[in-house]
Amino acid sequence: MQFIDGGVCAPCGFVANGVLSGIKAGRTKEDTALIYSEKVCTASGVFTQNKVQAEPVKLTRSRVKNHAAQAVIANSGNANACTGEEGAKNAVRMANAVSKSLSIDEENVLVCSTGVIGQQINVKAIEDHVDELAKGLSKEGHEKARVAIMTTDTKYKECALETEIAGKKVRFGTMAKGSGMIHINMGTMLGFITTDCAISGQMLDKALHESILGTYNCVSVDGDTSTNDTLLILANGMAGNPEITCEGKDYDDFLAALNALNTQIARKIAADGEGATRLIECNVNGAVDVPTARRLAKSVISSSLVKAAFFGKDANWGRILCALGYSGEFFTPEKTSVTFESAFDGGKSIMVFEKGVPLNFDEDLAKKILSEDEVKIQVQMEDGNASGTAWGCDLTYDYVKINGDYRT
Amino acid sequence: MQFIDGGVCAPCGFVANGVLSGIKAGRTKEDTALIYSEKVCTASGVFTQNKVQAEPVKLTRSRVKNHAAQAVIANSGNANACTGEEGAKNAVRMANAVSKSLSIDEENVLVCSTGVIGQQINVKAIEDHVDELAKGLSKEGHEKARVAIMTTDTKYKECALETEIAGKKVRFGTMAKGSGMIHINMGTMLGFITTDCAISGQMLDKALHESILGTYNCVSVDGDTSTNDTLLILANGMAGNPEITCEGKDYDDFLAALNALNTQIARKIAADGEGATRLIECNVNGAVDVPTARRLAKSVISSSLVKAAFFGKDANWGRILCALGYSGEFFTPEKTSVTFESAFDGGKSIMVFEKGVPLNFDEDLAKKILSEDEVKIQVQMEDGNASGTAWGCDLTYDYVKINGDYRT
Numbered sequence: 001m002q003f004i005d006g007g008v009c010a011p012c013g014f015v016a017n018g019v020l021s022g023i024k025a026g027r028t029k030e031d032t033a034l035i036y037s038e039k040v041c042t043a044s045g046v047f048t049q050n051k052v053q054a055e056p057v058k059l060t061r062s063r064v065k066n067h068a069a070q071a072v073i074a075n076s077g078n079a080n081a082c083t084g085e086e087g088a089k090n091a092v093r094m095a096n097a098v099s100k101s102l103s104i105d106e107e108n109v110l111v112c113s114t115g116v117i118g119q120q121i122n123v124k125a126i127e128d129h130v131d132e133l134a135k136g137l138s139k140e141g142h143e144k145a146r147v148a149i150m151t152t153d154t155k156y157k158e159c160a161l162e163t164e165i166a167g168k169k170v171r172f173g174t175m176a177k178g179s180g181m182i183h184i185n186m187g188t189m190l191g192f193i194t195t196d197c198a199i200s201g202q203m204l205d206k207a208l209h210e211s212i213l214g215t216y217n218c219v220s221v222d223g224d225t226s227t228n229d230t231l232l233i234l235a236n237g238m239a240g241n242p243e244i245t246c247e248g249k250d251y252d253d254f255l256a257a258l259n260a261l262n263t264q265i266a267r268k269i270a271a272d273g274e275g276a277t278r279l280i281e282c283n284v285n286g287a288v289d290v291p292t293a294r295r296l297a298k299s300v301i302s303s304s305l306v307k308a309a310f311f312g313k314d315a316n317w318g319r320i321l322c323a324l325g326y327s328g329e330f331f332t333p334e335k336t337s338v339t340f341e342s343a344f345d346g347g348k349s350i351m352v353f354e355k356g357v358p359l360n361f362d363e364d365l366a367k368k369i370l371s372e373d374e375v376k377i378q379v380q381m382e383d384g385n386a387s388g389t390a391w392g393c394d395l396t397y398d399y400v401k402i403n404g405d406y407r408t
Numbered sequence: 409m410q411f412i413d414g415g416v417c418a419p420c421g422f423v424a425n426g427v428l429s430g431i432k433a434g435r436t437k438e439d440t441a442l443i444y445s446e447k448v449c450t451a452s453g454v455f456t457q458n459k460v461q462a463e464p465v466k467l468t469r470s471r472v473k474n475h476a477a478q479a480v481i482a483n484s485g486n487a488n489a490c491t492g493e494e495g496a497k498n499a500v501r502m503a504n505a506v507s508k509s510l511s512i513d514e515e516n517v518l519v520c521s522t523g524v525i526g527q528q529i530n531v532k533a534i535e536d537h538v539d540e541l542a543k544g545l546s547k548e549g550h551e552k553a554r555v556a557i558m559t560t561d562t563k564y565k566e567c568a569l570e571t572e573i574a575g576k577k578v579r580f581g582t583m584a585k586g587s588g589m590i591h592i593n594m595g596t597m598l599g600f601i602t603t604d605c606a607i608s609g610q611m612l613d614k615a616l617h618e619s620i621l622g623t624y625n626c627v628s629v630d631g632d633t634s635t636n637d638t639l640l641i642l643a644n645g646m647a648g649n650p651e652i653t654c655e656g657k658d659y660d661d662f663l664a665a666l667n668a669l670n671t672q673i674a675r676k677i678a679a680d681g682e683g684a685t686r687l688i689e690c691n692v693n694g695a696v697d698v699p700t701a702r703r704l705a706k707s708v709i710s711s712s713l714v715k716a717a718f719f720g721k722d723a724n725w726g727r728i729l730c731a732l733g734y735s736g737e738f739f740t741p742e743k744t745s746v747t748f749e750s751a752f753d754g755g756k757s758i759m760v761f762e763k764g765v766p767l768n769f770d771e772d773l774a775k776k777i778l779s780e781d782e783v784k785i786q787v788q789m790e791d792g793n794a795s796g797t798a799w800g801c802d803l804t805y806d807y808v809k810i811n812g813d814y815r816t
Contacts, residue, residue: 052733052741082729082741084765117726118766222712225734227726304630304712305811312812318525318635321490325460326633333460333490357492358526397805403713404720 001163007142010160010173011196012238013038015137018144021129024077030148034133035072041234043069044204048229054081055091056111067201073098074112076151078121081227090123097127101134112190112230149177157268163257166250168241170197172261178269191231198237199244207255215262218390220302221273270391275398279374283389286381292329293388299327301392311394315366317352335382343374409571415550418568418581419604420646421446423545426552429537432485438556442541443480449642451477452612456637462489463499464519475609481506482520484559486529489635498531505538520598520638557585565676571665574658576649578605580669586677599639606645607652615663623670626798628710629681678799683806687782691797694789700737701796707735709800719802723774725760743790751782
């Protein structure tokens with residue numbers, strides 16, 4: 001398995017593009033993305049568990065049920081959420097415009113939106129630019145598409161890899177946007193995965209659901225689960241491998257590739273959380289089972305107090321214990337140890353709490369480790385053999401600034 | 409029922425004091441508080457549900473089980489949490505020092521601590537000042553005690569009231585500390601209630617547990633449930649009312665007084681959340697039942713994005729819908745309306761979302777309402793007849809500043 005370039009266009013048969021429709025005043029970079037496969041794809045999606053769901057989420061959720069899709073249109077600048085019947089019609093209009101422009105079945109067009117909640121989307125602006133969007137589709141178009149879905153993101157999130165399944169080279173590509181309102185519970189704000197692997201709809205569902213548990217769902221920026229979380233995967237089968245229709249080695253290889261891809265994006269989303277200055281990774285080892293380990297890790301990286309301490313490079317490990325404690329999960333505090341570890345600089349580490357007892361530690365070294373762009377919190381328990389990882393970021397002045405006045 | 413002065417010393421037979429023991433370097437105001445009743449009290453307590461519990465929490469929880477107490481010692485500057493066996497011994501030493509100095513049964517001394525987690529407490533400093541603390545006990549001592557328990561609090565939290573139960577005047581007093589690591593799930597960081605009402609231990613337990621559900625437990629500052637949350641009530645029976653031993657009018661009157669008192673403190677804790685510039689009250693009406701209404705309201709005031717928007721005086725109601733949506737509670741988004749209301753200025757209000765549809769509203773008026781020290785979010789549903797209220801505060805630069813480097 002190796003990482004390659006090309007993002008969502010890396011797999012055979014996929015092209016993409018991005019244009020500026022002018023959805024939100026003042027934006028100068030692309031705001032509308034299109035992904036297209038020359039063959040109809042097997043498709044699957046996972047969506048927000050928020051009870052309030054954006055109109056494009058409702059539409060795409062219903063369309064992806066039959067496992068077929070050929071194109072995805074996605075916009076930033078407006079979430080089309082809490083917009084009632086008018087919003088529902090606007091989501092359909094976006095799909096229809098793409099269907100006409102590409103001459104494909106409108107049922108095979110999926111729609112995603114991200115941006116401000118509660119304002120009607122300027123659908124006319126999008127309709128006016130769909131032909132331009134479709135005409136410009138190309139193998140290099142992932143570079144514009146990945147930008148078009150960004151809101152407060154400071155970096156695009158993209159990844160692609162090549163692996164071998166049943167002796168055939170198979171490619172995966174992905175792009176996503178993250179930043180704020182991120183406490184993923186089903187998919188991220190917006191994530192798209194393309195692959196030329198041949199796989200049945202049922203196995204695609206299974207792999208997607210299994211993969212997000214240890215990747216996307218282990219990311220939190222601010223504890224707020226968005227109304228628009230959507231992660232879509234489109235598989236067009238053009239790699240020529242025998243279709244994966246059951247569990248076994250081919251499925252395992254497919255899942256391994258998907259996990260590798262999704263882990264990369266999960267880390268990128270956390271690292272580029274709104275206002276973030278550093279990525280925080282929490283590894284919990286020795287827990288009773290994997291879901292428990294993941295929930296314990298997620299409780300740590302979700303704590304406002306832990307996040308603020310990391311902003312201040314303050315080795316305030318008591319807050320980590322506190323967050324483990326209120327997670328509601330089983331563990332034995334008296335048999336828990338905590339170590340801070342640098343991702344760089346030879347992986348320097350410092351233990352601060354050992355089996356329930358605070359240690360005297362070198363504050364200067366701790367501060368040095370906590371000053372890195374990536375910091376690992378290693379939590380060692382003695383309750384079992386399971387491990388889990390979660391990714392978050394620090395809580396900074398800029399998070400408050402960005403969210404104190406987002407609409408204007 | 410009327411509010412009176414005197415704090416925890418308002419009820420007959422209670423005195424208090426506060427002194428500076430020097431627990432944390434640099435502190436110049438009192439850091440150690442003592443509350444004493446001339447008669448042994450019926451006592452009850454509620455404690456944090458955090459799995460990691462401070463040593464004084466473990467001690468006090470076990471001592472309050474027999475419903476008897478006569479004194480409470482409380483310190484700020486050190487939480488005595490995650491401190492192992494040495495910490496456990498130190499909590500007992502604090503109680504023993506008080507027991508000796510006041511010549512009372514050591515089992516009747518309760519201990520509370522608040523401050524940094526994971527450092528051994530300077531118990532010697534406290535022991536050296538206990539005699540001074542005990543000698544200075546007085547009716548005016550609540551003024552020093554209420555200061556001694558403050559950490560990052562900017563205002564002391566105190567309240568007292570007088571009511572009539574079974575024809576006798578009965579008094580209640582209370583003090584508390586709040587500020588950070590506040591997402592109350594059982595009691596607050598530290599809260600103390602005194603009363604001269606005569607009531608059995610069983611009924612005192614019942615009233616305390618019932619009262620916190622709609623008061624303390626409906627407060628959140630930062631989503632972090634502390635390791636030290638403790639709310640204690642001491643009733644010395646000196647009001648001379650017939651002892652309350654069962655449900656009925658007297659119990660109802662007692663509970664009403666307790667609710668009034670606890671609501672005052674809940675609001676004060678939220679308003680003085682770390683870095684807060686305003687109190688946010690969320691009222692959910694028309695929900696299926698009271699616990700649901702309260703959880704919906706608490707989800708709104710706990711959202712980092714809602715809190716940041718209020719800091720920016722931004723009427724970003726979409727985030728309120730989003731937070732209702734991910735609460736996991738039942739409601740119908742299409743039949744939900746949201747109104748912002750000023751607590752002052754004649755209670756001006758502005759509806760922004762009506763039965764699932766966004767409204768065009770006067771942004772200037774909204775900004776004016778959101779600029780007040782207290783803002784109410786009125787959420788009207790049509791799913792039932794139940795109401796619930798929760799209190800929180802905005803998320804500000806100062807919250808990040810305070811928590812970015814708390815230990816030093």
